[in-house]
Amino acid sequence: MRKFIFILFIGLQLGGVSAQQIKTPDQLYGQLFIDVQMQDALKDGKTFVDCVPKRNPKLIVQDYLRLKKNKKAFNLKTFVAQNFIVPDTNAAAVITSNKPIITHVNDLWTALERVPSDKTANSSLLSLPYPYIVPGGRFREIYYWDSYFTMLGLQASGKNETIENMIRNFAYLINQYGHIPNGNRNYYLSRSQPPFFSLMVDLLAQIKNKEVYLTYLPALEKEYAYWMDQSAATKHVVRMPDGSLLNRYYDQLNTPRQESYKEDVIAARQLGIKNPEIYRDIRSAAESGWDFSSRWFSDGTQLKTIQTTQIIPVDLNCLLYHLENTLQKCYANKHDTVKEKLYKSLAEKRRQSIRKYFWSASDQWYTDYNSKTKRPSPVLSLAGMFPLFFKLADQQQAELAKTVLEQKFLRAGGLTTTLHNTHQQWDAPNGWAPLQWVSVTGLENYGYHDLGKTIATRWVNLNTKVYHNTGKLMEKYNVVDIHLLAGGGEYASQDGFGWTNGVLLGLIKKYNLPQ
Template sequence: MRFHLLVVCLVQFVYYTHANNQDFVYLTRGFYHESNGLQPSCPSQIYCESEFLHDVQLSKIYPDSKTFVDKKLKYTESEILEKYKKLKNSYNGNVPPNDELTKFVDQYLEDGDELEEWSPPDFTESPSITNRIRDKNFKQWSLGLNKVWKTLARKVKMDVKDHPDKYSLIWVPNGFAIPGGRFRELYYWDTYWIVNGMLLCDMSSTARGVIDNILYLVKLFGFMPNGARVYYLNRSQPPMVTLMVASYYKATNDFDYVKKVISTLDSEFEFWTENRMVTFEKNGKSYTMARFYAPSRGPRPESYREDYETAEHFKTEDEKNDFYIKIKSGAETGWDFSSRWFITSNGSDRGVLSDIHTPEIIPVDLNSILHINALTLSTWYSKMGNTNKAEKYYTIATNLLNSIQEVMWRPDLGAWFDWDIKNNKSREYFFISNIVPLWTESYNMPKKSVASSVLGYLKDQHIIEPDYSVNFNGTPTSLYASSQQWDFPNAWPPLQAFIIQGLDKTQQKLAQQVAQKLAEVWLRSNYKGFAEKSMMFEKYDVLAAGETGGGGEYTPQTGFGWTNGVVFEFLNRWGDTVSNGPNGCNSSYKYLCDFNRIRQQLMFWT
């Protein structure tokens, strides 16, 4: 087994040279190298690693750790750190009292105010998708959601480009839609569903600009960070930009754009294959597959206190830094956090956050996404007449497909499962990720048999009943109520897209009927929340229609970019047939009305 330790040093250094008004330097993958050492999360001492950051975050003067690292510096970093050193010395080297610390922060930093409201030029009040929606309530809802694009639309102020050393935010050239709530910057995998929603609302020019922002950051850093903040430079997120371009191409038929950006997609793909692959054995055969792995030193700056306090469970600095790598790797998954990444001493998922072992889990979804990315790039290169590149990516896609089939597919269970390289075993727990190969079509078996197997698996897990009725107000992320936000009873929009669109793509009648039922239940829950609270949530509670999900490190967020995008996807596919209906109490959704039965099942599962 090979474990490679990636350190992104020059990436961060080159970004910060712009603080001296030098031009940005576009990086190539050659700037990445292996090292036995660990670098901090980013080169900024205030935003990523310093005594000042440590003291402020542990003081709890801000309930949310992200608040401090999103602030703007009023003075240079060196001036602020020198002033803080003097303040601390006046207290004999001790941390100043909270009132003094708050005063100091207010004197030398201020709220970022990095964004300005922006009106997308191609916004239209009545997008064409609304003409395909039969239910009058859903039609009005879609018009309301369309207006939310204007509410979420932002551009980064030019001052951020001119003075990047004053901000944690990273400048991007075009307008974009923020996810919502505490998330006021461009994020990676969220953007896929935001782009799809924009395209369905006839905003192809805006969608292209958003994709170009992602590609701009890929050119700048050699990969797309988790989000457009310097403290996210230690990690990425699920690699969705190739699929964003595919969505744009499908909507516009603009292959010239594909040709323009394909070399950047190339470099992003190579980041994953060169820095996130690991070789392991199963049944005596060697496989090389992708994992999430984000090596850097110290706690996540935006969740500093939470990580630091969890790390106190460990005795040595090496153990603590190992934990920090695993927690950052967990954030790279997009599922931050879930029992999916827990490996206890007996090899189960029934642990706590200190049991996180993300880099030792080979994820179904990541490898499936890389498979469809490689296949897409192969198809485009073939269309361009570049045979060598087309064959290269076809070979990569084939190898990943075979590995997914041989390592992850369980015919006895009817689904795909993450592989635990720590214990050399399949992780036989329910997660929606077990169904992602349906969405990416990462299988080489007949669609009829795969659809039948997966439907059987969903019945075995009580997601659906023997008569194919639906049990929840959305498919739960897992069946284990761990208190983590990517577990039961929470349901997340992108995961609904994976399972519902995956079933639909099998083109098997029964699977498509189940997909429509699941989509209708999800739409009804989202609509209920919007109708009653005028809000769209980041995540939902499957046991309470229209209610936000809970758990995790921060309060429930509203907005919400990817939620709206998934709603538009489902309305585009089924808007002519789905209806708001009687809140799930008809024959197709009868078990939604039987809360006692669901509660008994929950007690059994947990």
């Protein structure tokens, strides 16, 4: 595995910053990085890549290679503590469970806010110019798609300035690196996340005025260029059998993730797989935000069959349809009829392709598409609600999908992510805040108010119940057995938690739900 460590970002140009100028933790620390991650010197693999060195990394590595020869006297955990500022992994953003839940969330915004600071030498954190909200727990940085749903709560709390500051930060990242990375850490630069930037701009335009579209037009265009392989050969574009273009998730690296190094190395060893492309599929699932899910497994069950780069995701293409529509809107406001027509045409072509490739008549549901088998995916997931969220389904399709949703996905605590329990966190029995919002809004778009309110009520009640029992709002919930915690995934369920707070407040406000 070691031979892959030192090839990160070679030849990859990231916007205005050359990748060769950026040293990720594995590049800085070499063998020390490998040993810390593989020997569990720190409980969570993400902790070490978030550490800040107390002195020159070259000197730290030199001392490490010298001192570790004395195996009896050397302690790796002690060495890390002596040479690095280790982030506090135990700090929980808990105020009190005695306050009303809305008051609790409003208090949490302060706990989860981070303010700009000077760039720290050899830190993995990418500096941002404006204040922002982090999800919480081990997620100590801003995250791309999380932030849209967090903004829904910030809007409900009247924190419009924070929303605008976060959007300014994302525009800064686009201008600086050519895209919005997974999060503002240098080890996330090889991938993005579901492209919600255009929805954030929409949200801000509703708060302020249409001039927002012109302000962020350059950033929106760069975002589109990244996803469409125009600014760099990112390989996100796939030519479909009829010649049309759709998109997939595709991380730029085929190495173990720095923040989950041991997990990825062990997974590859256990699977007996020597092809490093498994790492790209793992990383690409991380770009999707659904890491991990039966959506990406060829057998619908096991990680060893992961094939993310062969899957054309329905949700990603709906998001890019919205981006194309937003660019059309931008140019309409600018009175540039040529580019307005261009993006209108691109959006229409994508709309037709979404209908053609993602609607499964047999399942009566929108599914992903497998580019290798040239067939719809057999896995039904809440990603299938994105066409309703963006009003891409016709009324008959919406009616059929509504029935499937109610009969198969609706549970005591809200909507389950998929119908499969694979022990992965983006599968049953787990429910996630963003997918509740997308589904509820999708139902409302087609007039299914009662079902939307039922889902919202069950989700809010579950969030409230857990809060009163624990004093926390969680990253995800078990919606099937509301007496059990959510599980699965590579880390313990996190509390904080940005997008849960946002969707909770948004749904309470939308339906005027009692607390």
